[in-house]
Amino acid sequence: MSAANAMPIRGVNLRNRNRMPLHEIAPLDYPLVLYLEPTNVCNFRCVFCPTGDTKLVKQHRPVGMMDWKMWTKVIDDFKDFGVPAENAHLFKDGESTIHPRFLDMLAYVRDSGIVRKLWLKTNGSKLSPEFNEGMIRNGLDNIGISVEHVHIQGYKERSKVNFDYEHLREMVADLYARRRDCKVYVKIPYQGLSEDEIAKFYADFTDRCDYIGVEKYHGWSTPELADFTLGYNVSDTYDGDPKTDKIVCPWTLFEFTVNWNGAVSMCPEDWAWKTIVGDASQERIVDIWNGERMFAFRKMHLEGRRSENIACRGCDFMKTLPDNVDPWRGEILGRYEARREGMKE
DSSP states (O other): OOGGGOEEOOGGGGSOSSOOOHHHHOSOSSOSEEEEOSBSOOSOOOTTSGGGOHHHHHTTOOOOBOOHHHHHHHHHHHGGGSSOEEEEEOOSSSOGGGSTTHHHHHHHHHHHTSEEEEEEEEOSTTOOHHHHHHHHHTTOOEEEEEOOOSSHHHHHHHHSSOOOHHHHHHHHHHHHHHOTTOEEEEEEEOTTOOHHHHHHHHHHHGGGOSEEEEEOOOOOSOTTTOOTTTTOOOSBOTTSSBOOOOSSOTHHHHEEEEOTTSEEESOTTOTTOOOEEEETTTSOHHHHHTSHHHHHHHHHHHTTOGGGSHHHHTOSGGGGOSOOOGGGHHHHHHHHHHHHHHHHO
């Protein structure tokens, strides 16, 4: 390992800047980005994450792990589109690596051909030489490791766990040594850290990752229920871009989220399950994508009525998304409506 291998970046630098012109190509025949959730269970209780508030979560969504039959059904369904998505994120609200069949799930997606790139975000708690090798061997292309603090006491305060920070450093080094074509990004939230602690973070991880960065807390959907920015009101996004007010959430046009039990959300930030539009355990994915409930949700946004949905009403995260189709929303809606009419013929 060499310090020269690590590139300090803002999270925004990992985004694809060669973006497709949504205002020209919507409606899409297939989703560009997938969020596939093995589990919404987590072994941390981070104060800035909805999943960390177990009492709040139990009021709004079921908790569990996707069974193997469901996973294979969902992945096989995506083959109906005939075109691979650009990338799949194998996470949503939980810590995916605690699923006992996570490596099998990863390999099944890789072998399916439904996606070009496989991405994972993790707290790093399950990293081991064997697990690291399994992730690389089974096709992972990009892994983001969320370091929550730079010492054990900080983990107790921020994530409510007794966590071996030095062991994490060793396992990240092991992963980096095995990574081959997989890119390793290590990040930490800056809120509550001193300058010395930030300096320690860089010193501790610069020699064992491809990219390293300091990010801010990001806002989730449904802020009326809880503010997980913890009162840090900043004008720019968690990963470094300016926030942009929008009428239409662009995610409604190109992204597809499947929760652990097959419930399909319009948004990967919808931790409270307020945007459910389908059930992949009972319906074909392609039918949900082209179906009435997803169309009605998109129409709500395109007509400027997103305040009708509690998850979208005050969503701060939407402001962080780089795409903005607002100037063309009437034109896009017209194409969606024409397409719906054509499907009825």
